[in-house]
Amino acid sequence: MVLPRRYAFRFIALVILLFFTAFFVVPIVWLFLAPTKTDGQLLGSSPFAIGSLSTLGHTFSRVINYSGQSLLIWLKNSAIYAFGGTALALLAAIPAGYGLALTHFIGRKTLLSITLVVMIMPATALVLPLFLEMNKLGLYGTVWSLILPFGFFPFGVYLAYIYFSSTIPKDLLAAARIDGATEWGVFRHIAMPLARPVVGLVGFFAFVASWNNFFLPFVMTYDSSQYPVQIGLQQLIGSTASFNPTNFTAGSSVQVLQRPDLAMAVMLAIAPVLIVFLFAQRTLVTGMLAGSTKE
Amino acid sequence: MATVTFDQITRIYPKSSKPAVDRLSLEIGDGEFLVLVGPSGCGKTTSLRMLAGLEHVDDGAILIDDTNVVKLAPRDRDIAMVFQNYALYPHMNVGQNMGFALRLAKVPKHEIERRVRDAARILDLEDYLDRKPRQLSGGQRQRVAMGRAIVREPRVFLMDEPLSNLDAKLRVATRAEIAALQQRLGITTLYVTHDQVEAMTMGDRVAVMKDGILQQCDTPRVLYDDPVNAFVAGFIGSPPMNLIDGLVTEEGVRVGTAVFPLPPQLPARPGSALTVGLRPEVLEPSEPDQGIPVTVHLVEELGAEAFVHASIEQESDTLAVPSSTIIARVEPQRAPAKGERIGLRAKSGSMLFFDAATGARIRTGSQTGAAVPS
Numbered sequence: 001m002v003l004p005r006r007y008a009f010r011f012i013a014l015v016i017l018l019f020f021t022a023f024f025v026v027p028i029v030w031l032f033l034a035p036t037k038t039d040g041q042l043l044g045s046s047p048f049a050i051g052s053l054s055t056l057g058h059t060f061s062r063v064i065n066y067s068g069q070s071l072l073i074w075l076k077n078s079a080i081y082a083f084g085g086t087a088l089a090l091l092a093a094i095p096a097g098y099g100l101a102l103t104h105f106i107g108r109k110t111l112l113s114i115t116l117v118v119m120i121m122p123a124t125a126l127v128l129p130l131f132l133e134m135n136k137l138g139l140y141g142t143v144w145s146l147i148l149p150f151g152f153f154p155f156g157v158y159l160a161y162i163y164f165s166s167t168i169p170k171d172l173l174a175a176a177r178i179d180g181a182t183e184w185g186v187f188r189h190i191a192m193p194l195a196r197p198v199v200g201l202v203g204f205f206a207f208v209a210s211w212n213n214f215f216l217p218f219v220m221t222y223d224s225s226q227y228p229v230q231i232g233l234q235q236l237i238g239s240t241a242s243f244n245p246t247n248f249t250a251g252s253s254v255q256v257l258q259r260p261d262l263a264m265a266v267m268l269a270i271a272p273v274l275i276v277f278l279f280a281q282r283t284l285v286t287g288m289l290a291g292s293t294k295e
Numbered sequence: 296m297a298t299v300t301f302d303q304i305t306r307i308y309p310k311s312s313k314p315a316v317d318r319l320s321l322e323i324g325d326g327e328f329l330v331l332v333g334p335s336g337c338g339k340t341t342s343l344r345m346l347a348g349l350e351h352v353d354d355g356a357i358l359i360d361d362t363n364v365v366k367l368a369p370r371d372r373d374i375a376m377v378f379q380n381y382a383l384y385p386h387m388n389v390g391q392n393m394g395f396a397l398r399l400a401k402v403p404k405h406e407i408e409r410r411v412r413d414a415a416r417i418l419d420l421e422d423y424l425d426r427k428p429r430q431l432s433g434g435q436r437q438r439v440a441m442g443r444a445i446v447r448e449p450r451v452f453l454m455d456e457p458l459s460n461l462d463a464k465l466r467v468a469t470r471a472e473i474a475a476l477q478q479r480l481g482i483t484t485l486y487v488t489h490d491q492v493e494a495m496t497m498g499d500r501v502a503v504m505k506d507g508i509l510q511q512c513d514t515p516r517v518l519y520d521d522p523v524n525a526f527v528a529g530f531i532g533s534p535p536m537n538l539i540d541g542l543v544t545e546e547g548v549r550v551g552t553a554v555f556p557l558p559p560q561l562p563a564r565p566g567s568a569l570t571v572g573l574r575p576e577v578l579e580p581s582e583p584d585q586g587i588p589v590t591v592h593l594v595e596e597l598g599a600e601a602f603v604h605a606s607i608e609q610e611s612d613t614l615a616v617p618s619s620t621i622i623a624r625v626e627p628q629r630a631p632a633k634g635e636r637i638g639l640r641a642k643s644g645s646m647l648f649f650d651a652a653t654g655a656r657i658r659t660g661s662q663t664g665a666a667v668p669s
Contacts, residue, residue: 171379174347175382177369178374179370180400
């Protein structure tokens with residue numbers, strides 16, 4: 001009596017897990033398969049039917065060559081904004097987290113609480129005041145209007161704070177101070193080399209935040225040549241016939257895209273994030289501090 | 296080389312009313328090996344860290360030679376420290392760990408290499424210079440930490456329980472090595488430990504602390520023979536001195552059912568309490584009617600000696616006395632059996648007396664010790 005009941009529970013659990021797995025995996029699989037098919041196949045054939053390699057090639061070249069290789073320009077723009085923003089975020093967040101975690105100064109606790117509070121604030125809320133500020137500074141429409149805001153990355157500060165306060169033994173810093181290091185020397189020679197994992201982590205989050213940012217570049221850029229890829233995708237949706245039939249009345253000169261092209265563009269837009277993730281993930285090594293102290 | 300002087304230094308931690316270190320005054324001579332010892336929380340590590348510059352000094356002065364270093368940053372004090380947990384730089388190899396301070400001091404590269412090599416030879420680490428700390432055993436890490444201190448050729452060595460993470464056997468061996476090394480280098484050393492055996496075996500002088508207050512600072516011999524109070528008497532020595540509550544009567548002091556005559560000079564009124572101190576080695580087992588009658592409840596055989604743990608028999612009409620066990624060191628061949636009733640005689644003149652309330656030593660004419668209460 002007991003055994004069948006246990007199996008019944010396991011069976012039910014398995015069914016639930018499989019259902020949710022399928023629920024989330026199916027759209028991704030569909031997206032990956034979409035560019036291999038023509039628009040007609042996408043609608044007509046089974047959702048999981050695989051198209052052909054040649055169709056994939058055609059889709060790829062159509063997307064790349066859309067409107068004078070706009071997608072490549074957007075990807076390049078995105079890369080500039082994201083790498084610039086990430087560099088600035090790291091430059092600000094890592095020392096800030098270190099300072100909050102391992103040094104003593106007046107107002108440290110207050111600053112820490114403020115960091116936590118502003119972390120909760122949605123970044124979008126700042127876009128409008130940032131726009132006004134950039135405008136006054138004459139930076140509107142420049143690269144700086146999309147890079148400078150990432151110097152403010154409280155989440156990264158908090159991550160760095162947690163890392164430094166929980167992983168680096170204070171005696172290690174004390175040893176360096178006794179060995180003759182200045183405060184800057186302690187940070188540079190001891191804390192920084194040991195901070196690789198958190199640099200990778202904060203860097204990755206900053207990169208993703210900047211890369212996926214939509215509203216800020218939407219407000220700060222005014223010309224297609226400045227768009228990052230997220231805004232570009234928006235424009236591509238506008239150029240897709242099935243989504244905007246009214247745009248494509250007979251005789252329109254606008255280049256028409258199909259739904260598989262859009263799927264292709266989406267995948268090209270997320271590919272850099274995956275690549276950055278692979279690099280960032282290598283820094284997330286464990287056991288960096290092994291052998292330093294014996295507790 | 297240098298002398299170190301603690302002059303009335305005090306440390307009160309924030310949110311604490313009681314000082315962690317209370318007006319500590321101590322002098323360490325040039326080239327001397329001084330050990331600070333005491334139970335945990337007695338302020339010994341705090342004192343060391345104040346000398347290192349890692350802990351704020353609330354009051355008083357610390358002099359290295361004639362310079363007050365209280366306001367100086369750790370890097371300007373020319374000291375080297377060995378941490379309890381070693382605090383090796385995990386991303387540097389052994390050579391880099393040892394040469395780090397010299398590199399910061401912009402010592403020429405070949406000179407760094409020479410000094411690191413010399414230190415590595417002394418510490419038997421030559422084959423490990425390229426290894427990272429995580430590839431070393433506990434004993435090797437400890438030696439790297441020592442090496443990092445000695446390549447500096449500092450004015451003062453500070454050691455914060457450097458042996459506490461080693462296993463018992465290695466600890467004994469390293470204990471002797473460190474003492475020998477210090478002797479050879481002749482560098483003034485302040486060494487902190489909670490282990491009184493370490494303190495007694497290594498220190499030229501030993502300073503005993505309790506609750507932030509220095510109790511006594513003297514050579515190991517004087518601390519053992521002539522403690523200034525019951526705390527020092529009970530802390531130094533293993534097994535510790537027996538501290539037994541006695542009652543002063545007309546005939547002398549009563550311990551259990553035995554009465555010992557008191558030295559005539561001893562200022563004690565009949566009816567008052569007195570703490571009697573007896574080292575385990577001054578007690579001799581004999582017939583139950585001689586000395587203090589006790590019942591043996593444990594015999595520890597250590598080979599060359601045996602320790603008898605016994606409970607003191609009480610007279611039924613006396614006050615309940617809390618300290619009623621006593622430890623005696625006996626020859627193993629003459630060790631009594633467990634459960635046996637014996638008497639413990641004390642060698643004449645071997646009894647120390649302490650004030651039952653304050654623990655302060657009550658000196659008698661025959662015991663004019665050389666100890667100077669600090």
